Amino acid sequence: MSRWEPNARERLVRAAVESFLERGYDAVTVAEITERAGLTKRTFFRHFGDKREVLFAGQDILSGLLADAITAAPASATPIEAISAALAAVETVFDADWREWAAKVQQVVTGQPDLRERELLKRAKLRGAMAAALRERGVADPAASLAAEIGGLAFTTAFARWVEPANSRGFGELAREALAELVKAAGALS
Amino acid sequence: MSRWEPNARERLVRAAVESFLERGYDAVTVAEITERAGLTKRTFFRHFGDKREVLFAGQDILSGLLADAITAAPASATPIEAISAALAAVETVFDADWREWAAKVQQVVTGQPDLRERELLKRAKLRGAMAAALRERGVADPAASLAAEIGGLAFTTAFARWVEPANSRGFGELAREALAELVKAAGALS
Numbered sequence: 001m002s003r004w005e006p007n008a009r010e011r012l013v014r015a016a017v018e019s020f021l022e023r024g025y026d027a028v029t030v031a032e033i034t035e036r037a038g039l040t041k042r043t044f045f046r047h048f049g050d051k052r053e054v055l056f057a058g059q060d061i062l063s064g065l066l067a068d069a070i071t072a073a074p075a076s077a078t079p080i081e082a083i084s085a086a087l088a089a090v091e092t093v094f095d096a097d098w099r100e101w102a103a104k105v106q107q108v109v110t111g112q113p114d115l116r117e118r119e120l121l122k123r124a125k126l127r128g129a130m131a132a133a134l135r136e137r138g139v140a141d142p143a144a145s146l147a148a149e150i151g152g153l154a155f156t157t158a159f160a161r162w163v164e165p166a167n168s169r170g171f172g173e174l175a176r177e178a179l180a181e182l183v184k185a186a187g188a189l190s
Numbered sequence: 191m192s193r194w195e196p197n198a199r200e201r202l203v204r205a206a207v208e209s210f211l212e213r214g215y216d217a218v219t220v221a222e223i224t225e226r227a228g229l230t231k232r233t234f235f236r237h238f239g240d241k242r243e244v245l246f247a248g249q250d251i252l253s254g255l256l257a258d259a260i261t262a263a264p265a266s267a268t269p270i271e272a273i274s275a276a277l278a279a280v281e282t283v284f285d286a287d288w289r290e291w292a293a294k295v296q297q298v299v300t301g302q303p304d305l306r307e308r309e310l311l312k313r314a315k316l317r318g319a320m321a322a323a324l325r326e327r328g329v330a331d332p333a334a335s336l337a338a339e340i341g342g343l344a345f346t347t348a349f350a351r352w353v354e355p356a357n358s359r360g361f362g363e364l365a366r367e368a369l370a371e372l373v374k375a376a377g378a379l380s
Contacts, residue, residue: 080379120314121307142343142368143375149339150379153332178332183380185333189270189340190377 009047009057011037016054017101020108025051025115055105055115058093059122063129065089066151070133079139079147084179086130087154091172094162099171103163127152150186154179199237199247201227206244207291210298215241215305245295245305248283249312253319255279256341260323269329269337274369276320277344281362284352289361293353317342340376344369 015037019028030051034044048054069089073082094102109115131148139147158175161167167174205227209218220241224234238244259279263272284292299305321338329337348365351357357364 078379117311120311124310124314142347142372143378145343146340146372146375147379149343150336153335153339157332182332182336185336186376187380188333189268189337190373 008037008039008043011039012044012047013054013057014101016051017104017108020055021104025108025112052115052118055109056118056122059125061093062090063126065093066126067129067133070130071136073137075137079134079143080150080179080183082134082137083130083147083151083154084176086133086151087158087175087179088172090155090175091170094159094171096170099162102159103165106159106163123152123156126155150179150182154182157181198227198229198233201229202234202237203244203247204291206241207294207298210245211294215298215302242305242308245299246308246312249315251283252280253316255283256316257319257323260320261326263327265327269324269333270340270369270373272324272327273320273337273341273344274366276323276341277348277365277369278362280345280365281360284349284361286360289352292349293355296349296353313342313346316345340369340372344372347371 012033016028016033019032019036023032028051030041030044033051033054034041048057066086066089069086070082073085077085109119127148130151131144134144134147135141154175155178157178158171161174161178162169162171202223206218206223209222209226213222218241220231220234223241223244224231238247256276256279259276260272263275267275299309317338320341321334324334324337325331344365345368347368348361351364351368352359352361
């Protein structure tokens with residue numbers, strides 16, 4: 001078998017999520033995932049450290065997208081405008097095709113306390129990446145941390161609305177809306 | 191040996207933190223901690239699940255203090271006033287005696303990636319407890335989540351300043367100051 005497996009990563013994620021939903025996260029083995037995906041365990045471990053990692057596969061891509069968009073925002077952009085650009089950039093990966101899979105991943109994560117903890121950490125790292133990118137633009141604390149926290153809340157809110165079965169709106173639109181609500185709430189706090 | 195050990199919990203925390211600082215977190219065993227504390231392993235495991243838990247011993251107390259103070263705030267208090275009362279309540283446990291130990295615990299946690307992750311989770315849970323207590327007061331989202339995030343940032347900022355070697359100010363005063371800075375920054379975001 002060649003080292004090159006077309007779409008191996010994506011096939012493994014899909015096989016894993018389907019298995020988790022059918023048989024429960026705890027019961028599923030890596031062997032079962034690779035068999036379903038028609039790939040070897042060796043290929044699995046080239047892509048992921050363990051079966052939990054499959055569910056958080058996109059984290060580094062997401063952190064990178066958010067940070068790059070903040071860095072690329074015009075020099076005149078306010079911290080919130082830079083965060084808005086970052087959330088808009090996420091739509092390039094959170095597209096209509098991915099939505100169905102994101103909803104399934106979410107269903108698996110919600111059912112497992114240790115996966116929910118892993119998700120809290122993931123979200124903390126996304127906020128950290130946004131705060132660091134804002135500081136590199138010269139935004140001082142506490143504004144950088146605060147804008148990143150607001151960006152994280154907007155992300156979480158938009159994501160929850162996006163994966164709802166009845167939703168037909170795009171992630172970008174939902175994120176803009178959530179961010180606007182949060183900025184309004186922030187103005188009302190003082 | 192009687193089941194009742196005066197100050198067992200505190201003795202174990204102090205023995206553990208001293209051992210971690212002297213010999214490195216990874217090298218220290220539970221047996222070493224209990225020997226130093228003059229207690230048995232059985233007593234250790236009555237108080238803590240593992241050696242990592244010793245470093246996060248106060249988490250439940252802290253969550254309870256924050257939530258109770260939010261619940262007890264006058265009905266007329268704004269979300270930020272309720273958060274301010276919660277941070278002030280923390281000073282009852284973060285007193286001058288505890289400061290030296292908090293600084294040592296922090297030193298151990300900062301040196302270990304998995305302990306830093308555990309700390310991120312702990313902070314996420316403190317924010318969750320504050321948001322839940324605000325919602326019970328009838329504060330709607332996104333204001334409840336946002337005020338809790340700001341409370342969490344104020345906590346983190348105040349804590350970092352409080353444990354600095356040169357600091358001589360109390361946690362409550364530092365928390366009030368950090369919260370005021372954040373509320374001002376929030377007002378400037380929109």
